[in-house]
Amino acid sequence: MSAAKPATPALRTQNLTKRFGAFTAVDGVSLDIAPGSRQALIGPNGAGKTTLINLLTGILRPSEGKITLGDDDITHLSADKRVHRGLVRTFQINTLFPRLTPLQAASLAIAEREALGKVWWRTLHSCSWVADEAHALLEQFNLGQYAYTDTAELPYGKQRLLEIVLALAAKPSILLLDEPAAGIPEGESGELFEVIAQLPREMTVLFIEHDMDLVFRFAERISVLVAGAVLVEGTPAEIAADPQVRAAYLGNSRV
Secondary structure, eight states, X not given: OOOOOOOOOSEEEEEEEEEETTEEEEEEEEEEEOTTOEEEEEOSTTSSHXXXXXXXXXXXXXXXXXXXXXXEEOTTOOHHHXXXXXXXXXXXXXXXXXXXXXXXXXXXXXXXXXXXXXOXXXXXXXXXXXXXXXXXXXXXXXXXXXXXXXXXXXXXXXXXXHHHHHHHTTOOSEEEEESTXXXXXXXXXXXXXXXXXXXXXXXXXXXXXXXXXXXXXXXXXXXXXXXXXXXXXXXXXXXXXXXXXXXXXXXXXXX
């Protein structure tokens, strides 16, 4: 019997490079993100992690290289078209509307996904299913009690959860999380990642995170970026034992 054909990566980069003048922020990065995986991207400050996410999502255009979503080349697609293809991200710093309630924000995100704004004669109130889906999402992420609270009034950890809710409202196949626990008190960051861990397995998750305890608890595979290039990639056990990683990033910390 012939060996089973390997699954097509959910997301692939080939020799992805980004230069800003003479400075190379991302240097020939080639990654294969498997369907349904939980993969972490780690590295010291300035390693190029957020620049790489910006390339993947179309915020930046690469100087060289290729990005493939499934079988489709998306290297030159705009950011909004990538979202409609199922590639959705959150940001290191919240990008929320402070005077909207979580229910309003989630409802608008769902309406955008369904292109309801193009049907000008229908009001959001006439689409009760939108509010129902928004309520269900908020309940799933323990935000139901805050549905009618202005976003600006939410605890910061709940704001970070809301940003993930808005990303999920787009029904992504791939979710990119840029330091989702940044700025969250230590006791709340675990709750955030428990929610992430419960996302459906058909959704692929790639996340940047500096908290190594969280990385080694929740990632199934880890890519280490140093000076814009992939230093090493492997399972959490392999990364923890790798002398190059310890020298470049982990030091003598226990993970």
